Structures are given as C-alpha cells and as structure tokens.
Amino acid sequence: MSDDAIKYTIKFNDPELDDEEKDEEAQKLLNQMRDLDEVTAKRVVDPDPPEGNKALGGFLVGMLTAEVNAASAKQALGFLKDRLGGKSIELEVEGNGKRLKVTASSRAELETAIQQAQAFISA
Numbered sequence: 001m002s003d004d005a006i007k008y009t010i011k012f013n014d015p016e017l018d019d020e021e022k023d024e025e026a027q028k029l030l031n032q033m034r035d036l037d038e039v040t041a042k043r044v045v046d047p048d049p050p051e052g053n054k055a056l057g058g059f060l061v062g063m064l065t066a067e068v069n070a071a072s073a074k075q076a077l078g079f080l081k082d083r084l085g086g087k088s089i090e091l092e093v094e095g096n097g098k099r100l101k102v103t104a105s106s107r108a109e110l111e112t113a114i115q116q117a118q119a120f121i122s123a
Helices: 019-034 070-084 107-122
Strands: 005-012 039-045 059-069 089-095 098-104
Touching (some): 005 019, 059 070, 070 089, 070 107
Antiparallel strands (some): 005 059
C-alpha cells in the first residue's frame, strides 16, 4: 500500500446468511468495484487455511479489500454507501498509519459509519 493510499476491508457478517451467501455478496461487490477507475479490489486470502485444504488461494468468507488513492477515497465511500445500504457489514478503513473499524447492520448505521470513515480520512 502506498503512503497516500486508503485501504478498505469489507466483511459481510449477516448472521442470517450462510457462508456461501456471504461469499456471493462479496463477489458481487468485488465485480462492481473492479469496474471503477483508480480502485484495486480483491478477495482476502486466508492466511491460515484448514489443514488438508488442497485449494490454491483459499479466501476468507465474505471478505474483500479495496485500495484507492487518497483523492478518490471519499468517492469510493459514496459508492460503498450506495451498494451496501441495509446489509450487515464490518468496514475497516486504513490510511495515514491509522485504522478505523466500524460495523453497520442497517442503512442508518451504514450512513453513520460512512460519515465516521469520511471524517477519519479527512483527519
């Protein structure tokens, strides 16, 4: 991650969704984010795959990361707000050597989380 980059980690954590459904949500968002300019998005590789796992590149369930330059960070948050309203997520924002982690399970909570993230980026 470059010094002026902002990294977002998004985890779908709705208790009513099974792992496959969480992965579907992550994959859908990943595909949408890959269409954006100046955004690098990818799945999160499992650093500790289960013993006996023969799959190469196993991913953590329902998680993805996106990296944007600081100039596009607020625009990316707006994109996430539009796509994630009403979904239960954890959002981690990392930049300038700092980290903010927020959770949201409703549109109102997501709005508050996005506002916190925007203030964090601006600080």
